[in-house]
């Protein structure tokens with residue numbers, strides 16, 4: 001989950017220099033585990049047939065379909081055996097360079113707090129349900145595990161090249177809100193979608209958003225929103241293809257070729273787009289009108 005909200009500039013009390021903290025699994029209350037179970041049960045009813053097979057495989061392999069907030073040490077033991085990744089606890093959003101450094105070393109940073117019962121449907125900051133249920137299953141897939149490590153390294157490079165905004169869009173439109181063409185049809189793999197019951201339906205079934213074939217340069221230029229359902233979804237052909245395209249392309253010349261170009265507005269459809277759904281944008285419009293006084 002990528003949020004432009006407040007990020008501290010130094011580790012908070014009790015955090016290590018790399019911003020990690022103990023998960024304090026024993027500190028979770030029954031209410032906390034109850035919130036996890038409510039969210040889990042909702043998603044386990046929705047995701048079969050909607051989530052990518054790779055995601056469902058990861059869920060099972062890591063036993064994340066079981067009740068209760070996972071213990072990161074136990075989860076990391078299983079995950080390490082599969083793809084060398086581990087899950088480390090952090091208090092919330094960490095600075096970009098800290099985030100990328102962890103990812104480049106196959107450490108996924110996960111918030112250890114969970115939303116309150118009255119926040120079931122929407123949270124602005126990534127909590128343990130979004131970070132672990134949303135992101136971790138895909139880390140059990142070797143191709144995606146490689147992709148995210150490479151993304152971490154690419155993030156440190158993008159910081160040096162001043163292109164974090166563009167690289168952040170690649171993350172947003174794949175890791176957070178990506179769709180993939182599975183054998184049986186379009187499937188969800190983005191964490192922001194699989195961890196949201198409403199968007200799990202909207203992303204595949206609504207005729208409001210655009211669904212466009214993934215194109216690296218196009219994605220890097222396209223704006224996104226962080227406060228509501230997406231107005232664009234990009235569809236990859238496969239995780240092999242995403243990994244190949246991004247790791248076999250040197251981004252420096254790509255960054256140079258788009259640096260001076262204008263951002264592509266949300267919901268715009270371009271001549272060259274591979275249009276899978278030309279959305280009506282009815283949802284976004286109705287929300288905007290609803291909020292317009």
Ligand SMILES: C[C@H](O)[C@H](O)[C@H]1CNc2nc(N)[nH]c(=O)c2N1
Nearest residue numbers: 001002092093094096099109168
């Ligand atoms: C692109 C940028 O690195 C991205 O927004 C990062 C920033 N810090 C983060 N920090 C945490 N804990 N989780 C995240 O998903 C992110 N996202």
Ligand SMILES: N[C@@H](Cc1ccccc1)C(=O)O
Nearest residue numbers: 150151154246247249250251
């Ligand atoms: N190929 C990218 C690194 C990267 C790989 C995979 C995902 C994202 C970024 C670069 O040259 O910077």
Ligand SMILES: [Fe+2]
Nearest residue numbers: 001002126191
């Ligand atoms: Fe996320």
